[in-house]
Amino acid sequence: MRVSTTVLALLLAAAAYAQTNEIAVLKKNAATPVKNQAQTGTCWCFSVTSLVESECMRRGEPGMDLSEMFTVRNIYIEKARNYVRRQGSARFDEGGLGHDVIHAMATYGIMPESAYSGLVNGRSYHNHSQLIGELKRYLDSLLQVKRPIPDNWEQRFTAILDEYLGKPPATFAYNGHTYTPLTFAREVIHFNPADYVYFTSFSHHPFYQSFIVEVPDNFSNGAYYNVPLDELVRITKTALQNGYTVMWDADVSNRGWQPGKGYALSPADNAGPANGVIDPDLPEVKPTQAYRQRLYEELVTQDDHLMHITGLAKSKKGKDYFIVKNSWGAGGPFEGYVNVSEPYFAINTITTIVPKAALDKAIKEKLAAVTK
Numbered sequence: 001m002r003v004s005t006t007v008l009a010l011l012l013a014a015a016a017y018a019q020t021n022e023i024a025v026l027k028k029n030a031a032t033p034v035k036n037q038a039q040t041g042t043c044w045c046f047s048v049t050s051l052v053e054s055e056c057m058r059r060g061e062p063g064m065d066l067s068e069m070f071t072v073r074n075i076y077i078e079k080a081r082n083y084v085r086r087q088g089s090a091r092f093d094e095g096g097l098g099h100d101v102i103h104a105m106a107t108y109g110i111m112p113e114s115a116y117s118g119l120v121n122g123r124s125y126h127n128h129s130q131l132i133g134e135l136k137r138y139l140d141s142l143l144q145v146k147r148p149i150p151d152n153w154e155q156r157f158t159a160i161l162d163e164y165l166g167k168p169p170a171t172f173a174y175n176g177h178t179y180t181p182l183t184f185a186r187e188v189i190h191f192n193p194a195d196y197v198y199f200t201s202f203s204h205h206p207f208y209q210s211f212i213v214e215v216p217d218n219f220s221n222g223a224y225y226n227v228p229l230d231e232l233v234r235i236t237k238t239a240l241q242n243g244y245t246v247m248w249d250a251d252v253s254n255r256g257w258q259p260g261k262g263y264a265l266s267p268a269d270n271a272g273p274a275n276g277v278i279d280p281d282l283p284e285v286k287p288t289q290a291y292r293q294r295l296y297e298e299l300v301t302q303d304d305h306l307m308h309i310t311g312l313a314k315s316k317k318g319k320d321y322f323i324v325k326n327s328w329g330a331g332g333p334f335e336g337y338v339n340v341s342e343p344y345f346a347i348n349t350i351t352t353i354v355p356k357a358a359l360d361k362a363i364k365e366k367l368a369a370v371t372k
Contacts (some may be wrong), residue, residue, distance in 0.1 A: 009323075021322055023280050023339060028120075028311040030057035032065065034336030036329035039127035041094030044217070046327035047070050047247050047306040048101035048353060051196075054245040054310065055355060057188060059227055064189065067111040069126070070168055070181065071104045071120025073161055079106075079219060080139055080157050082280050088143050091219045092136050094128055098247045098306060098353045099198055099222035106193040109181025115172035118165040131164040148184045149360065197359065199352045200208060200224040201232040208366050211352060215303035225353050229289045233346055236309065236322070241360035247353035248311040248324060251301045256344055259326060262333040264340040266347050280315035280339070287346035295347065303350045 027279040032053040037046050045068045055065045075096055083092040118126065138157060142149045171178050174188065198210075205211040210223040227235065236246050256265045263278040266285045285291070295301040311323035320342040330336040356364070 008295050008352070009029055009066065015349075023315050024311045025323065026312040027240055027243075028323065029243055030054055030063075030326065031245065031308065031310045031325055032057070033308070034126065034228045034325060034330045035068075035326045036325055038125040039129055040072075042068060042072050042096075042126070042128070043306045043327055044098055044249075045075075045097040045101050047308045048098045049112075049250075050308040050325060050327070051245055051247045051355075052101075052105070052189065053352065054308070055195075058243060058245075058342060059190070067113045067116045067167055068306075070108070071101055072115045072118070073165055073168065074108045075100050076135065076161065077154070077158065080135065082219060083139050084142060090142065091134075091216055092139060094132050095219075095226060096218035097213070097218050097220075097222055097303070098351065099224075099247060100220055100352070102193050102196050103220070105185055105191055109183070109190060110185040110189050110253040111172065111181050112174055112184070115174070118319040120164070121356065128164075129141065131160070132161055134164075149238070156164075162196070165304065168206070173219050174195040195356050197354050198222065199227055199232055199354060200225040200350065201227055201229045201233060201289070201292070202296060203289055209370060210300075215350060217303050225370065227363075229287065229292060229346055231363070232349065232352070233342065235359065235363060236345070237312065237320075238360060239354050240309065240312050240322070242358055244355045244358035247306065248309045248322075248349065249303060249351040249352065250300045250345070251303070251348040252305045254300075258271075259328070262331055262337070262339055264312045264324075264344045264348075265339055266341065266343045279319070279339075281317040281319055284341060284343040285347065287343045292347050301348055301350070305337075308318075309340075310337075353358045 019069055032050060035046055037043055042208050048064050049068050049071065056064045069108045073079065077150065077188065079092050081089045106255055137293055138160060142153055159363055174184065179188065200213055205226050206225050207228055210225050212218065213224050248343050256280060261278045263280065263284055265278070268285055269282045307327065308325040309322045312324050313321040313323055315321065322340045322342070322345055324338045326336055328336065
């Protein structure tokens with residue numbers, strides 16, 4: 001069979017790509033299939049929901065498909081209350097942080113996707129651009145009227161949510177039993193918010209204490225335990241090596257973030273991909289606490305995107321990588337996963353969430369001293 005020059009070029013390029021992008025998977029922990037947050041800013045929910053699903057699998061339970069939109073809906077309502085109480089001097093949009101999901105699951109419960117998908121009127125993908133605009137216009141209209149505002153304003157707000165996301169059922173059937181969201185969380189998922197610990201690493205607050213991370217999406221003022229950078233990396237690696245997974249909140253606005261090619265690196269100034277192909281052994285910036293802090297203070301490193309770290313890998317020359325499950329669908333060379341270098345992780349991480357059982361004795365003791 002005769003092969004055209006165009007096809008031949010594509011085949012050669014693919015072969016070159018495969019040769020230069022080989023990394024060895026060292027640890028691949030259980031995870032549910034990649035999902036797609038589509039046209040929404042709800043990565044915070046997809047990432048932590050995936051973490052909770054992986055925890056179910058780690059305990060030997062079947063893979064769960066949990067509803068992100070049930071959690072998102074409840075957090076939108078909490079954001080609305082915060083926005084009204086602060087008379088519009090607060091953030092109201094689609095963003096959030098990982099602790100918002102843990103809080104919502106503990107407060108309102110959990111639903112399976114089969115009971116509440118958040119997709120109505122024949123929609124096959126999520127799109128909140130129109131929804132969030134309508135919700136905010138309604139809230140702003142409340143704040144412009146003569147005081148007092150209507151006591152029943154939440155009824156109209158939830159009616160808008162019902163229109164775009166559907167109304168969640170009070171009870172639902174699952175495997176032949178009937179549950180509420182709270183009984184499902186307790187009896188099926190065995191969810192306990194105390195099972196998860198929040199970490200960060202910034203030097204403008206004391207280490208081994210908790211502080212409220214100063215990023216715009218932290219509307220609910222969640223506190224994270226502050227550890228030195230090398231310890232943040234070690235905690236993450238140890239959890240993965242021991243079969244756990246980790247939620248990851250990071251900056252993805254720099255040139256090293258290339259999910260379409262399956263990699264995220266922090267290349268040195270004089271280093272770059274050759275012929276558009278990523279070399280996993282590309283020289284990278286040396287991550288330090290001071291460099292990381294400077295980028296944060298300069299608003300270069302920001303809270304952009306939350307994902308789910310599920311494994312570890314190593315390049316041919318021994319560079320360490322984190323295997324990261326994204327929520328942008330199963331595209332790219334690794335079907336929705338991105339290989340993130342350790343320097344990229346160290347420089348760009350904002351926060352993480354780690355199952356408490358994955359922590360070693362020393363860090364557990366330090367945490368206990370803070371929470372007494």
